[in-house]
Amino acid sequence: MKITLEALCKLFGKVKAVDNLNLEIRDGEFVALLGPSGCGKTTTLLMLAGIYKPFSGSIRFGEKVVNHLIPKERNIGMVFQSYALYPHMSAFDNISYPLKLKKVHKREMKKRVQETADMMGIGELLDRKPAELSGGQQQRVAVARALVKEPAILLFDEPLSNLDAKLRLRMRGEIKRLQESLGVTSVYVTHDQVEAMTMASRIAVMNYGVLQTYGVPNQLYDHPDTLFVAGFIGAPPMNFLEMRFEERDNGFYLKSQALEIRIPDERGALAKQNDVPQRVTMGIRPEDISVVAERDGDFKAEVYLIEPLGREDLVTFRFDAEEIRALTPAPFDGWTGETICLKLDKEKVHLFNPETRFSVLKPGNGGSS
Amino acid sequence: MRGQLAPYVFLSPTLVLVVLFFFIPLVMVFILSFTNLDMTNFGILAWWNPVNWSLDNYVKIFTNRFFPKILGNTIMYVVLTLTVFNVGMALVIALITTHINRRAGFAFRVLWFLPRITPVVVYIMMWKALAGPAPMGIINSILGPLGIGSGKYLLNTAPWIFIILANGFIGASFGMILFSSAIEAIPKDYLMASKVDGATTWQTIRYVELPALKWPLLFVTTYQTLSLLTSFQYIMLLTDGGPGLYQTEVWALTAYHRALTSYFGNTQWGYGAAWSVVLVIIGIVMAVIYMRVFKFGELVEEPKIDQL
Amino acid sequence: MIIRPKVKPVLAYLALIVPSTLVLLGFLWLLITSFSTRTEGLRSLGWTLHNWRFLWESPFGPGYPSVWRITLNTLLMSLIMTVIVVVVSSMTGYALARMKFPGRKSFLSLTLILHAFPSVTLLIPIYFVLLWITKIPFIGRGVPLLGGFGYNTVGGVALVMVAFQLPFGIWIMKGFFDNISWDMERSALIDGASRFKVWWQIIMPNIKPGVAALSVFSFLTAWNAYLIPLTFMVGRSGKSAVLSLYLQNFISESVMTEWNAVAAVGLFQLIPVVVFFLFTQEALLNIYGGGKKGGV
Numbered sequence: 023m024k025i026t027l028e029a030l031c032k033l034f035g036k037v038k039a040v041d042n043l044n045l046e047i048r049d050g051e052f053v054a055l056l057g058p059s060g061c062g063k064t065t066t067l068l069m070l071a072g073i074y075k076p077f078s079g080s081i082r083f084g085e086k087v088v089n090h091l092i093p094k095e096r097n098i099g100m101v102f103q104s105y106a107l108y109p110h111m112s113a114f115d116n117i118s119y120p121l122k123l124k125k126v127h128k129r130e131m132k133k134r135v136q137e138t139a140d141m142m143g144i145g146e147l148l149d150r151k152p153a154e155l156s157g158g159q160q161q162r163v164a165v166a167r168a169l170v171k172e173p174a175i176l177l178f179d180e181p182l183s184n185l186d187a188k189l190r191l192r193m194r195g196e197i198k199r200l201q202e203s204l205g206v207t208s209v210y211v212t213h214d215q216v217e218a219m220t221m222a223s224r225i226a227v228m229n230y231g232v233l234q235t236y237g238v239p240n241q242l243y244d245h246p247d248t249l250f251v252a253g254f255i256g257a258p259p260m261n262f263l264e265m266r267f268e269e270r271d272n273g274f275y276l277k278s279q280a281l282e283i284r285i286p287d288e289r290g291a292l293a294k295q296n297d298v299p300q301r302v303t304m305g306i307r308p309e310d311i312s313v314v315a316e317r318d319g320d321f322k323a324e325v326y327l328i329e330p331l332g333r334e335d336l337v338t339f340r341f342d343a344e345e346i347r348a349l350t351p352a353p354f355d356g357w358t359g360e361t362i363c364l365k366l367d368k369e370k371v372h373l374f375n376p377e378t379r380f381s382v383l384k385p386g387n388g389g390s391s
Numbered sequence: 392m393r394g395q396l397a398p399y400v401f402l403s404p405t406l407v408l409v410v411l412f413f414f415i416p417l418v419m420v421f422i423l424s425f426t427n428l429d430m431t432n433f434g435i436l437a438w439w440n441p442v443n444w445s446l447d448n449y450v451k452i453f454t455n456r457f458f459p460k461i462l463g464n465t466i467m468y469v470v471l472t473l474t475v476f477n478v479g480m481a482l483v484i485a486l487i488t489t490h491i492n493r494r495a496g497f498a499f500r501v502l503w504f505l506p507r508i509t510p511v512v513v514y515i516m517m518w519k520a521l522a523g524p525a526p527m528g529i530i531n532s533i534l535g536p537l538g539i540g541s542g543k544y545l546l547n548t549a550p551w552i553f554i555i556l557a558n559g560f561i562g563a564s565f566g567m568i569l570f571s572s573a574i575e576a577i578p579k580d581y582l583m584a585s586k587v588d589g590a591t592t593w594q595t596i597r598y599v600e601l602p603a604l605k606w607p608l609l610f611v612t613t614y615q616t617l618s619l620l621t622s623f624q625y626i627m628l629l630t631d632g633g634p635g636l637y638q639t640e641v642w643a644l645t646a647y648h649r650a651l652t653s654y655f656g657n658t659q660w661g662y663g664a665a666w667s668v669v670l671v672i673i674g675i676v677m678a679v680i681y682m683r684v685f686k687f688g689e690l691v692e693e694p695k696i697d698q699l
Numbered sequence: 700m701i702i703r704p705k706v707k708p709v710l711a712y713l714a715l716i717v718p719s720t721l722v723l724l725g726f727l728w729l730l731i732t733s734f735s736t737r738t739e740g741l742r743s744l745g746w747t748l749h750n751w752r753f754l755w756e757s758p759f760g761p762g763y764p765s766v767w768r769i770t771l772n773t774l775l776m777s778l779i780m781t782v783i784v785v786v787v788s789s790m791t792g793y794a795l796a797r798m799k800f801p802g803r804k805s806f807l808s809l810t811l812i813l814h815a816f817p818s819v820t821l822l823i824p825i826y827f828v829l830l831w832i833t834k835i836p837f838i839g840r841g842v843p844l845l846g847g848f849g850y851n852t853v854g855g856v857a858l859v860m861v862a863f864q865l866p867f868g869i870w871i872m873k874g875f876f877d878n879i880s881w882d883m884e885r886s887a888l889i890d891g892a893s894r895f896k897v898w899w900q901i902i903m904p905n906i907k908p909g910v911a912a913l914s915v916f917s918f919l920t921a922w923n924a925y926l927i928p929l930t931f932m933v934g935r936s937g938k939s940a941v942l943s944l945y946l947q948n949f950i951s952e953s954v955m956t957e958w959n960a961v962a963a964v965g966l967f968q969l970i971p972v973v974v975f976f977l978f979t980q981e982a983l984l985n986i987y988g989g990g991k992k993g994g995v
């Protein structure tokens with residue numbers, strides 16, 4: 023089922039929880055809604071579910087406007103962060119509740135509940151009450167309950183955030199596989215960008231109720247549209263430095279007190295096309311910074327902190343009252359306090375207009391638009 | 392559309408009961424209060440006809456010689472009973488019974504609950520026996536040999552004390568139950584944490600339990616003020632406003648006397664209704680003031696599900 | 700469990716016992732009186748079972764309903780009232796806590812304001828209302844067991860008492876609903892339940908402690924009701940009479956009142972509910988729903 027959101031708004035008193043949201047989700051797609059706490063993800067999901075009524079705008083399932091349909095008529099399944107199981111019912115009764123309401127025949131109901139439960143690996147636990155199940159098992163019951171009625175759309179609201187790290191990893195894979203095999207259009211809310219990156223075919227990033235960007239994971243990572251997206255996606259996060267943009271000698275330069283780099287001509291030209299201001303914010307991911315021999319370096323910095331991550335080491339450098347973090351192959355060859363030469367990958371430099379907070383390296387992101 | 396109607400379906404039983412037993416009666420009382428309907432002209436007077444309406448009853452109330460006395464009695468009765476028993480004693484019992492041995496606390500609450508479940512007539516009889524003159528009266532029979540008191544009928548010598556006691560013992564149980572349960576509902580971790588922090592019992596009460604009692608306290612205060620304002624049964628059975636002229640007469644009792652008893656050979660329904668109407672207005676004003684001052688609005692959260 | 704900090708026991712007991720003595724003395728006297736011909740203070744001037752004879756014979760001559768029949772009536776009326784109070788309060792409390800509709804806040808205030816309406820004011824007009832209900836076919840007089848919901852019926856008296864209990868019931872129940880998780884309710888709606896089914900199948904089973912507490916409170920109140928049955932049940936001797944009216948038979952303005960018998964009948968009315976209360980105090984102590992604001 024295709025989902026189309028058009029100019030969707032939701033107000034709580036004066037708070038704009040969702041602000042003019044436009045989004046199209048293709049049939050069978052797995053889309054993640056990503057954003058920091060309070061940015062309106064749950065609100066969006068609940069509007070899809072028919073729990074919240076949009077203040078304005080429209081929601082369409084397929085071609086049909088569903089704004090005024092009650093949840094029951096929308097044929098959706100939803101998994102909540104809190105699981106929202108019915109404490110007074112056994113796992114079986116929990117899972118069968120949607121079928122019972124649909125007046126599905128007893129025998130058929132039993133069969134479908136058992137099938138779904140088996141698929142989720144909880145076939146043996148059906149006569150237990152939620153209180154007698156572990157967090158992971160409760161989670162599976164919740165997913166089974168959402169699946170059992172064969173919904174046209176699946177909604178997930180941070181379903182994994184209450185699980186421990188290991189279980190989270192496992193459920194992540196399971197949910198993704200499940201979605202792929204069932205082909206149900208799914209919207210998955212999370213504030214964990216790794217979850218979004220690994221599971222979703224497309225990611226919608228929101229902040230303060232406003233859609234920041236919407237695209238495939240790699241694109242968001244390699245070509246972030248906005249300062250917010252650039253900073254939000256990626257761990258450890260992108261480094262930002264205030265620079266001056268200069269064009270001279272047929273080349274484009276970024277300059278600050280401590281360093282000056284020349285960026286590739288086509289990047290510079292694109293930026294110029296987009297009305298790049300003189301003062302720009304440069305972004306560079308930690309993995310795009312490398313430690314080099316003195317003569318190849320762009321600038322010098324002092325090692326401030328070394329954090330071994332196993333495969334790599336995360337090193338924080340200080341220079342000129344700025345801080346910058348780099349991922350280096352482990353083990354890092356240096357010690358705290360040492361001054362070292364660093365080099366930036368110029369092809370991976372991002373540039374943002376600090377006023378509009380938009381990238382100036384995107385076609386059509388000019389200041390005038 | 393169906394969704395929009397749902398709330399009213401849920402409200403409808405209450406609405407029906409409220410209309411039947413509060414609104415219609417109130418409107419009738421209101422109309423009656425402008426008439427001079429009484430036993431002598433019942434069936435003759437067209438009380439529903441505006442021609443027969445006047446403000447005479449209200450003038451009569453406010454020019455009544457005993458009006459200040461009755462008003463003063465009412466205020467004293469409500470304030471004293473409320474503060475000393477319905478809230479004060481209730482709080483004391485709740486705090487103590489939740490801090491002593493569980494079984495003992497349980498037993499004390501049973502004892503304090505007894506007045507509430509004792510048949511009214513018998514309960515009053517009991518208080519009359521307690522107050523009775525020597526040698527019958529219980530209090531006098533105990534204090535007499537110790538040389539205390541005159542042995543007279545205590546309801547005549549100290550009627551107010553007994554009215555407040557009799558009402559207070561019933562009123563206290565309401566707050567006692569609410570407060571005790573609010574204390575019981577405090578998560579055990581809080582108490583544990585406070586104990587680990589080395590708090591004394593008093594500190595635990597002051598900083599953990601009393602804050603948890605905020606809403607029950609406000610609710611009980613409001614609810615019981617209104618209860619006391621409109622209650623008259625126990626005073627009626629205990630002293631019936633006596634022993635002196637209007638000595639213990641309160642507003643609600645006056646309304647009852649004027650409207651429903653025939654001491655002077657006549658029940659003045661219209662006049663009694665006017666007394667009631669004024670009482671209703673006082674009650675509503677009190678309720679509104681309480682709700683404003685106590686910010687009862689905070690108790691109402693916006694529902695987190697929209698009606699589609 | 701030694702979780703709650705303990706007050707110095709002696710002091711605490713003292714602070715409780717002193718004011719409790721009065722009630723204790725009173726009830727002791729009641730017990731003694733009911734088995735005595737006369738008393739002087741707490742001293743019996745002669746023991747007897749005469750006051751309790753109503754248990755095995757009708758003290759007002761034949762044709763008079765036995766005390767057991769009247770006890771049954773009382774039980775019936777109290778149960779009916781309890782059920783109605785709980786159901787109606789739950790429905791209204793649910794709507795007030797959980798549903799959006801215009802005037803929601805005012806409605807909640809209104810329920811409390813209703814408590815400011817003195818019963819004395821309303822008794823006479825309610826009498827007329829009950830007379831009207833009596834005229835409605837079936838509902839008025841014809842309902843089996845209850846007699847109906849009109850004047851001089853168990854059902855009618857129960858309804859009036861329910862109305863006066865509603866302000867309390869609604870506030871209490873609203874507090875319980877406030878503490879239920881929204882996600883659970885949303886989940887049920889998405890599963891396809893109507894608002895009514897959500898309330899009945901999902902929410903109500905999860906506030907059983909509240910239902911139990913309010914039931915206990917309502918039952919105790921109903922069992923002991925006096926003014927309303929007295930006003931709306933004519934014929935204290937009638938089949939519909941309840942215990943508090945039966946008691947009234949012993950109090951006469953013309954003949955010497957048998958106060959000792961009144962004590963006995965009063966105790967007879969009291970004992971079952973004391974026992975009931977002993978077993979249900981735990982349940983009643985849940986009346987405050989817990990949580991930050993719950994309960995009221």
Ligand SMILES: Nc1ncnc2c1ncn2[C@@H]1O[C@H](COP(=O)(O)OP(=O)(O)OP(=O)(O)O)[C@@H](O)[C@H]1O
Nearest residue numbers: 034037039058059060061062063064065066213695
């Ligand atoms: N029912 C409500 N009433 C009032 N304000 C609300 C309500 N629901 C959400 N809000 C507000 O709307 C904004 C968006 O909330 P929402 O729950 O959608 O955020 P979220 O992105 O899901 O955050 P989280 O990651 O913390 O779950 C927040 O500022 C929140 O305080």
Ligand SMILES: [Mg+2]
Nearest residue numbers: 063064065179
């Ligand atoms: Mg959320």
